Amino acid sequence: MIKNRITEMLGVQYPIVQAPMGWIARSQLASAVSNAGAMGIIETSSGQLDEVRAEIGKMRQLTDKPFGVNVAQAFVRDPDIVQFVIDQGVKFVSTSAGDPAKYCGQLKAAGLTVFHVVPSLGAALKAIEAGVDGLIVEGGEGGGFKNPRDVATMVLLPLVCSKVDVPIIAAGGITDGRTMAAAFALGAEGVQMGTRMVSAAESPVHxxxxxxxxxxxxxxxxxxxxxxxxxxxxxxxxxxxxxxxxxxxxxxxxxxxxxxxxxxxxxxxxxxxxxxxxxxGRIDSVRPVADIIRDTVREFEEVTADLGRRYGVTC
Incomplete structure (x- = not known):
């Protein structure tokens, strides 16, 4: 178990979050992530809220561990999306693709923990002003919908970490313990995996x-x-x-x-x-989610311990 602000806020063993891919981030994949001790996420970006509601119902049957919901604002047209999320009984929500101030206040007033996905320092500062509990800082090398003025994780993550005090989850280029250790060295306290989870055995894609x-x-x-x-x-x-x-x-x-x-x-x-x-380009096999999470944490611990030994740093 890794203890830091992310694991405490999300109630998980490991500060690893599964990305909220449309149509993909549903119960089959998300429950496997949660059962492995990380944070499974159910998407709403498909816009199919009746199906999403059913998937959340399935999550209750497949896991007793915490899971969250993502609200991708640009792709959800339901004006009652906030109440929809609140009604699902989840405690964690990530918001993305829109103004962080739009839903943050309502969600937090209902007792939810809110993280917002940001692609730039300006967006990060705007989210902090809106009152979010934390940030998901997403570099331009990640898959999915991006800021057209993309910035790589290696540049963006330490920049944002140097300007804010909230806990940060790094996204973009994360696939194993080595990249997780690199993200932590740059200031993150958690990581988000997208492409690695799309290729997992429990991923529903073809x-x-x-x-x-x-x-x-x-x-x-x-x-x-x-x-x-x-x-x-x-x-x-x-x-x-x-x-x-x-x-x-x-x-x-x-x-x-x-x-x-x-x-x-x-x-x-x-x-x-x-x-x-x-x-x-670094993924060479289809593997079960539990193996991915286990080996990521093991390698993260090995890499950080090895750095301490090699460079005389006491961890």
Whole structure:
């Protein structure tokens, strides 16, 4: 067990959070993460709140450990989303893709712990002003929807940590204990894993997507839609995304997600866009979540202890 502000606030054994990927971050994956001692997250970015409600019900049957919900503001149209989250009885919520002040006060007034995802120092300071309990600082090498002016975790994380006092979860490029140790050295107290969890055995996505991650090189992601309209995003390199790297399709990149389920669960890697981080280049196998969490913590402890021995630092 690792004890710090993150584990105390979230009520987990290990300060590791599963990223809230649309359609993917549901009970099958999130319960495995929670049962392994980390923080499983249920998504709302799909906008399918009836299905999300059912998935949260399944979580109650699959785990007695803490789990949270993410509110991706840009993708949720329900004006009662805050009450929806409160009604689920969770204690932790992450907000993203929008103004941190929009929901923070209501959620905290209901007794929830609120972290906001930020891609820049300016966004971090705005979230602190809004009253969040903590931050998820996400570097541009991570998969999914991004700030078009991307900043790598190695630069962004220590910058934000030097300016704020709240606990910080690092995201972008995290896949094992070595990267977790690096994030802690830069000031984080927790880490979030996305691509590593997409490729996990309990991930519900089609095996073709998992295989593509395992076979990917570190150069096999593309940064799309830097100049809009809509958010930028990082995805696996396919024939489609290689074409869109140079110019967005007519109607915009976001229109491609109309066929997302054909890729996510049908396995047609050209049907839509497979969001993924650069860390895909370091993932070489599909593994159970429990093994991922266990080995991450073990390696984290080994790396930090080894640094202390090698450089004469008493931990």
């Amino acid at each position: 095996e073709n997507w998992k295989t593509a991650i395992v076979e990917a090189k570190e150069t096999d992601t593309v940064f799309l839609n830097r100049f809009g309209p809509g958010p930028a995003l990082r995805a696996l390199r396919t024939a489609k995304t290689t074409e869109y790297e140079k110019a967005s399709p007519e109607g915009g990149v976001m229109a491609e997600f109309a066929n997302a389920l054909k890729l996510y669960f049908g396995g047609d890697m050209e049907a839509s866009i497979a969001l993924s981080g650069q860390v895909a």
